[in-house]
Amino acid sequence: MKLFRFIKSKTLWANVLLIIVACALIFWGVNSWLSSYTRHGDNIVVPNLSRMDYDEAVTALEQRELVAEIMDTSEFDPEFPRGSIINQYPEDGATVKKGRPIRLTINPLKARKIEIPQLIEKTKRRAIYDLESKGFKVGELTYVPYIGKDVVVDIKVNGQSVKEKEKFEKGTTIELVLGQGLGNELSPMPYLRHLALEEAKQLLLEASLNLGSVIYDEEIKDSSLIVVYNQRPAPSLEPSVRPGAEVDIWLTDDYTKIPNDSLQFLHPEIADSLNNAAAPTP
Known part of the structure; x- marks a missing residue:
């Protein structure tokens, strides 16, 4: 009986109401603080x-x-x-x-200056590696009479000779003067078609050749897809160009303009076998 009287008492329900109101106020206060702290909606x-x-x-x-x-x-x-x-x-x-x-x-207002590494009497391959690993760019290759073939004879910046250990900004283009060896040797002309511009530059550098004019197709739609479709001098498997010669290239994103001759220059042995197989038997 006491339990029923307690449940029906006004004191119990007044306390319950106070608890509900207190919980609601606490919930509203916490929610308002979180919204203000996190700037919800902003x-x-x-x-x-x-x-x-x-x-x-x-x-x-x-x-x-x-x-x-x-x-x-x-x-x-x-x-x-x-x-x-x-x-x-x-x-x-x-x-x-x-x-x-x-x-x-x-980006800093001034580039950090870096010493040109020791390059004189080093091979072209080693000189290029040393320069690029330091953050320099390799520019024009010039060949002069010198007994050592592809050996560095001089270093230039903007056409002016510079000394090893001189300091230049990172990204400076360094030109190399190389020995042409004892004879006037010729080299095959690399096949550049289908290559992107940077790939063509690298291949020419490895072949001791310089990039000449770069001509872009007038109707390029996607610059990320451009490749070489023509070159002068033309590619050749036979020795035909001197070290240091300039090579002009034409770029396009229209692959239908590229001659279908890659097999002849990149895999001549396969092209020969196909030609022999297609030749009529006597």
């Missing part, structure tokens, strides 16, 4: 800041109520303008809250 898309200078990047972020924070400066990258943004975190397109710091990596 999502902002991070803009693409690549290649902007620092002031432009700061302005673009402030317009979106975001904060710029310099993370660090990296090794100089010649592909980006000096002092421009080369990396950001979070990346562009990410969704963040208002006031979020965006960390920026900035």
Whole structure:
């Protein structure tokens, strides 16, 4: 009987009501605090800041109520303008809250200078490796009378001779003067068709030849697909070009313009066997 009287008492139900109200108030308070803390509903898309200078990047972020924070400066990258943004975190397109710091990596205003390695009397292959591993680019190859074939005789920057151990910015183009050996030897002309521009440059460099004119097709639709479709001098399996000669190339993304002659130059033994098989028997 006492239990029933307790259940029916006003004191019990008043306490229950107070507990429910207190729980509701606590839930509302916590939810309001979380919404305020996380700024729910204030999502902002991070803009693409690549290649902007620092002031432009700061302005673009402030317009979106975001904060710029310099993370660090990296090794100089010649592909980006000096002092421009080369990396950001979070990346562009990410969704963040208002006031979020965006960390920026900035390209230095000045490239770090690097010593030219010891190249004189080294072979062309070793000199190219040493230069590229240091961050230099290899430019024109010039051949002069010298007993050592493909041996470095001189080093130039912008046509002017320079000394080993001199310092230049990373990415500087270094020209090599090489010995042509005892005789006026000729070399086969490499087959460049189907190659991308950088691949053609590398193959010419390995063959001791220089890239001449680069002519682009007028109707290129996708620059990521361009390849060599013509070259001058023409490819040859027989020795026909002197070291240091210039080679002009034509580029296109229309593969129907490329002559169907790769088998003849890249796999001549297969082409010969096919020709022999097709020849009529006497």
